[in-house]
Amino acid sequence: MSDTHAQTVTYVRDTMLPQAAPPSTAQGPVKWLRESLFSSIPYTILTIAALYVIYVLLSGFLPWLLGGVWTTSNIRECREVLDGAAGGCFSVLAERWNQLLFGISYPQDGYWRPTLAFVLLFVAVAPVLFSNLPRQLLIVTALYPFIAFWLIWGGSLLVPVSALLSIVIGYVVYGKLVKTSFAAGLAGGVIAAAVVWFVLSMMTPSLSGVLALEEVASRNMGGFMLNMILGVVCVSLSLPLGILLALGRQSSLPIIKMICVVFIEFIRGVPLITLLFVANVVLAYFLPPGTSFDLILRVIIMITMFASAYIAEVIRGGLAALPRGQYEGAESLGLDYAQSMRLIILPQALKISIPGIVNVAVGLFKDTTLVSIISMFDLVGMIRGPILASTDWNGVYWELWGFAALLFFIVCYGISQYSQWLERQLQTDHH
Amino acid sequence: MTTMSDPQQGSFRLSMLLNDTRYRSYTFQFIALVLLIALMAFLGVNLMRNLAEAGLNISYDFLGVPAGYDINQTLIDYNSQSSNLRAAMVGIINTLLVAFLACLTATVIGVIAGVARLSKNWLVSKLMSVYVEIFRNIPVLIWILMIYTLMTAVLPAPNAFRGDNATSSMLFDAFAFTNRGVYIPAPVWGPGSMMVVATFILSIIAVVFYRRYAVKLLFETGKLLPTGWPTLAILIVPTLLMFFIMGSPIGLDLPALKGFNFRGGIQIGAPLIALWLALSVYTGAFIAENVRAGIQAIPKGQTEAAASLGLRPKRVMNLVILPQALRVIIPPLISQYLNITKNSSLAIAVGYADITATLGGITLNQTGRAIECVLLLMLFYLTISLSISAIMNVYNKNVSLKER
Numbered sequence: 001m002s003d004t005h006a007q008t009v010t011y012v013r014d015t016m017l018p019q020a021a022p023p024s025t026a027q028g029p030v031k032w033l034r035e036s037l038f039s040s041i042p043y044t045i046l047t048i049a050a051l052y053v054i055y056v057l058l059s060g061f062l063p064w065l066l067g068g069v070w071t072t073s074n075i076r077e078c079r080e081v082l083d084g085a086a087g088g089c090f091s092v093l094a095e096r097w098n099q100l101l102f103g104i105s106y107p108q109d110g111y112w113r114p115t116l117a118f119v120l121l122f123v124a125v126a127p128v129l130f131s132n133l134p135r136q137l138l139i140v141t142a143l144y145p146f147i148a149f150w151l152i153w154g155g156s157l158l159v160p161v162s163a164l165l166s167i168v169i170g171y172v173v174y175g176k177l178v179k180t181s182f183a184a185g186l187a188g189g190v191i192a193a194a195v196v197w198f199v200l201s202m203m204t205p206s207l208s209g210v211l212a213l214e215e216v217a218s219r220n221m222g223g224f225m226l227n228m229i230l231g232v233v234c235v236s237l238s239l240p241l242g243i244l245l246a247l248g249r250q251s252s253l254p255i256i257k258m259i260c261v262v263f264i265e266f267i268r269g270v271p272l273i274t275l276l277f278v279a280n281v282v283l284a285y286f287l288p289p290g291t292s293f294d295l296i297l298r299v300i301i302m303i304t305m306f307a308s309a310y311i312a313e314v315i316r317g318g319l320a321a322l323p324r325g326q327y328e329g330a331e332s333l334g335l336d337y338a339q340s341m342r343l344i345i346l347p348q349a350l351k352i353s354i355p356g357i358v359n360v361a362v363g364l365f366k367d368t369t370l371v372s373i374i375s376m377f378d379l380v381g382m383i384r385g386p387i388l389a390s391t392d393w394n395g396v397y398w399e400l401w402g403f404a405a406l407l408f409f410i411v412c413y414g415i416s417q418y419s420q421w422l423e424r425q426l427q428t429d430h431h
Numbered sequence: 432m433t434t435m436s437d438p439q440q441g442s443f444r445l446s447m448l449l450n451d452t453r454y455r456s457y458t459f460q461f462i463a464l465v466l467l468i469a470l471m472a473f474l475g476v477n478l479m480r481n482l483a484e485a486g487l488n489i490s491y492d493f494l495g496v497p498a499g500y501d502i503n504q505t506l507i508d509y510n511s512q513s514s515n516l517r518a519a520m521v522g523i524i525n526t527l528l529v530a531f532l533a534c535l536t537a538t539v540i541g542v543i544a545g546v547a548r549l550s551k552n553w554l555v556s557k558l559m560s561v562y563v564e565i566f567r568n569i570p571v572l573i574w575i576l577m578i579y580t581l582m583t584a585v586l587p588a589p590n591a592f593r594g595d596n597a598t599s600s601m602l603f604d605a606f607a608f609t610n611r612g613v614y615i616p617a618p619v620w621g622p623g624s625m626m627v628v629a630t631f632i633l634s635i636i637a638v639v640f641y642r643r644y645a646v647k648l649l650f651e652t653g654k655l656l657p658t659g660w661p662t663l664a665i666l667i668v669p670t671l672l673m674f675f676i677m678g679s680p681i682g683l684d685l686p687a688l689k690g691f692n693f694r695g696g697i698q699i700g701a702p703l704i705a706l707w708l709a710l711s712v713y714t715g716a717f718i719a720e721n722v723r724a725g726i727q728a729i730p731k732g733q734t735e736a737a738a739s740l741g742l743r744p745k746r747v748m749n750l751v752i753l754p755q756a757l758r759v760i761i762p763p764l765i766s767q768y769l770n771i772t773k774n775s776s777l778a779i780a781v782g783y784a785d786i787t788a789t790l791g792g793i794t795l796n797q798t799g800r801a802i803e804c805v806l807l808l809m810l811f812y813l814t815i816s817l818s819i820s821a822i823m824n825v826y827n828k829n830v831s832l833k834e835r
Contacts, residue, residue: 036553043552050554255460259467269816270809271773277791277808281801285481286474336452366570373572373780380572397580405569405577412568 064088064398074392092396093403096387100403103222103377104386107214110154114225117151120144121232129418145236150213152221152229157211162200166193182338218296222377224407226296230378231365234303238364239357241304242311243350247341249312250319260312267309272367275302280374299371303364310360318353319345351426358419362412369408379404478802493798494519500793502784504700515794522789523811529703529785530772533710537771538764540711541718548723559719566716571774574713579705579781586610589692605685607693612700614686614693623677630673631666638665702783706775714771718764725760726752758830765823772815786811 024030037047067087071094072078078089093100102111124144127137146160170193178185221229248260267275279298287293322345330340350357372381383400387393393400448458482488494516501511505521506528548559566574589609592601601607607614645656674681686696729752737751738744778785779792787808795804 032553036551039551046550046552047554050552050558053558253456253460253463256463259463265817266813269813271776271787271812273776273779273787274791274805274808274812277795277801277805281795282805285478285802287481288477289480289484362568366568369570369572370777373777380570380576384576395584397577397584401573401577401580405573408570408573409565409568413564416568 068399070094075395078396088399088402089393089396090399092387092393092399096393099223099382099387100379100400101223102225103220103382105220106216106222106225110214110216113151113154113213117148118228120147120151129422152216152225153218154213154215158200162197162203165200166196169193169196218294221296223382224379226371226376226378227365227368230296230300230303230368230371231361233300234307234368235361235364237300237304238307238311241308243315243346245308245312246315246319249316264309264312267306268313272303272306272370273373275306276370276374278302295374295376299374299376303368306367307360307364310363311357314353314356314360315349317356318349318351321352322349354426355419355423358415358422362415362419365415366408366412379407487799489802490800491803493794493800493803496798498794499797502789504703504784515790515798518794519786519790519807522784522786525703525783526772526775526778526785526787529706529710529778529783530768530775532707533714533771533775534768536707536711537714537718537767540715541767542722544715544719545722545726548719549726563716563719566713567720571709571713572777572780574709575705575777575781578709579701582612582701582705583610589688592688592693601686605683605696607686607688609693610701611692612698613704614696614698616683616685617695617697619682619684621680621682623680626677627670627673627681631670634666634669638662641665700783702778702781705781706778706783710771710774714767714774717770718767721760721763721767722756725756728759729755761830762823762827765819765826769816769819773812776812 021027025034038044063086065088067082067085068090069078069081069087070090072081072089072091073095075089075092078091082089098108098111102114106114120140121144123137124141127133127135127141143164146164150157150160170189173192174185174189176185177188245260245264248256249264251257251260276299279302280295283293283298283302326344326348327340330344333340335343369378369380371378372384375381375385377385383404387400388397448454495514497512498515498518499511500518502509502518502521504525506524507517507521509517509521544559544562547555548563550556550559586608587610589607589611592607592609605616641661642658645658648654648656684695686693686698688694733751733755734747737747742750775785776787776791779788782788790804791808795801798804
């Protein structure tokens with residue numbers, strides 16, 4: 001039977017054909033071009049339009065950037081050198097870089113101090129941002145505020161050291177007393193810190209020359225340095241405040257909840273500029289007669305309040321996203337409120353709210369430019385005020401604004417890329 | 432009968448206020464309240480003492496006093512003899528004007544950029560992500576100042592339009608872009624123009640009824656009426672007919688160069704344009720991200736299910752994807768609108784007379800009434816924010832998924 005069947009088959013191929021290469025239009029760059037740029041007539045038109053836009057932008061921008069002049073001392077010389085050719089007067093950056101970065105009155109020979117503080121900032125935040133770095137680096141983070149304060153504001157090293165010492169002693173006392181009760185620990189810690197600070201501050205004036213850097217008053221801070229100081233200080237201060245506000249808003253105690261809700265909604269409902277007006281002209285009325293705060297300190301207080309309300313809302317989102325079982329699990333282990341928050345709830349809630357917090361931080365950093373409106377000389381204030389108003393550089397707009405935009409772009413884009421990277425890192429553990 | 436776990440009666444000790452969880456919450460709240468009242472009292476007493484020392488008082492009488500300064504862009508009658516209250520009203524209207532304009536254009540820019548970012552065209556999507564990243568990561572104040580510089584330092588002066596060898600020319604003889612602002616044609620309402628407007632409004636109502644009728648017919652008989660061309664026809668044809676019947680009552684007042692400046696038409700000042708454009712492109716970048724996230728949030732299964740029901744691609748978009756994506760897009764969109772309103776307070780940097788610049792700027796400086804001015808300013812922004820978030824909450828309740 002099988003024989004007869006075999007004879008009906010006239011031809012059967014017994015070897016596989018060798019694989020042929022795909023047609024040239026369906027592979028490599030040609031395929032990519034066809035699929036992603038010229039897949040249909042409307043897409044082709046879009047592609048050509050986009051190419052034209054890119055051409056127009058680059059043909060205006062590149063000659064200006066590449067043909068720029070870097071070495072003249074004022075705008076008239078620069079225009080003479082350019083002689084009608086396309087090009088930017090970048091000499092304004094070469095001549096005024098110190099004002100743009102550090103402000104007018106920061107001592108010239110002290111520029112290394114904020115620069116060093118800036119470099120150390122990366123060391124200090126690295127262990128916070130990247131969890132795979134050795135934990136010992138956190139010591140640098142803890143010491144950083146004191147070092148940075150000493151470097152930027154100058155004065156005797158003893159002032160930040162005694163502040164550090166009083167905080168350490170306060171913490172030790174808190175650690176001893178917290179076993180009896182949380183309230184006793186807190187009160188004891190605060191009192192101990194205050195006492196140590198008081199005693200040490202009696203002693204330091206006599207030793208004011210010890211390891212002293214030249215003192216720089218707050219009003220002499222300016223330029224991009226001021227933006228960085230405001231951004232870093234306000235974000236780090238507003239984080240703990242925001243956590244407290246978020247916990248308060250979620251709390252079951254009606255009065256505390258109400259206080260937090262009113263504060264958060266009020267701050268989020270008004271623009272930052274009105275709060276800066278408060279710092280500038282109104283706050284003085286609410287302080288005891290005769291006290292005078294620096295403007296920079298008043299601004300820091302206001303921006304911190306502003307940022308903490310936004311951070312509180314982000315963290316509230318994180319708290320609400322945790323499953324209820326986590327709260328109940330913590331309670332059933334017998335943990336009290338402070339313990340369950342510290343050990344169970346906040347570590348998880350903060351982890352999921354990090355991207356949101358980073359967004360708030362970027363927004364806040366951009367908003368530090370608003371201080372130029374209440375006549376502080378940050379980067380924008382510096383450009384609008386002393387530099388564009390000077391006869392040497394009146395009219396060099398795009399070079400200066402471009403420089404400012406570039407600085408902010410680098411910082412903000414860097415932070416937001418970090419945030420996206422972190423989001424991807426955090427996503428993996430859901431799979 | 433008592434069990435071991437019942438609290439002991441009548442044995443309240445003072446230490447229980449701190450150690451007993453039943454009473455501790457009251458203790459904490461009491462402490463918080465006392466601290467709050469103490470803070471308020473401290474601030475209040477300081478305020479009283481400072482005011483007494485400076486010989487001031489809290490009074491809103493300055494609102495009725497003539498303001499004494501001019502505002503160049505006003506929508507309501509105002510001159511330097513008008514009261515400070517009137518100046519504040521001008522400011523409020525200007526704030527609302529720029530916020531409204533910027534919300535419109537930012538939405539348009541954002542939706543286009545957001546959709547284009549998802550385009551399969553590589554070049555277009557990359558171009559849009561470059562736009563989004565550049566505009567999101569640079570402060571809006573720098574954008575406002577840059578566009579203001581563009582308006583005032585790069586655009587030609589009106590006299591560049593003059594003479595036989597003018598270096599600049601008007602667009603369509605109707606629009607002039609000068610460093611004093613942009614001049615656009617102004618409509619002139621002649622007699623009978625009300626009839627034309629009324630006809631147009633009636634046509635809009637007719638379109639609504641026609642569309643309703645089409646839907647009803649579809650549901651009842653399954654017959655599909657065309658909607659696109661009829662809508663356009665109903666909108667345009669009767670209005671045009673009425674326009675010519677009444678003898679072209681609506682004309683245009685074109686701006687024209689007279690002497691050293693343009694006359695006629697509507698002048699839109701450089702500050703308004705700078706603020707409007709900057710807020711639009713800046714917020715547009717954020718809205719683009721919201722739109723992209725909203726569309727990506729819809730699972731692909733929805734598109735496939737709709738296609739397998741036999742819906743055409745356009746209907747898949749209109750009936751299945753968009754209604755779900757809007758639920759995700761609209762809440763952040765509204766908060767972007769709020770941001771625009773709050774960011775419009777940066778008008779003060781370019782001298783646009785919004786509420787911050789009039790009440791919080793010139794009036795504050797001239798009268799010295801810092802507390803009152805800042806308080807009123809905050810009250811205005813708070814009212815807007817809180818009312819918009821109230822509307823938001825109602826909306827969120829309405830669109831939230833109804834799950835049993």
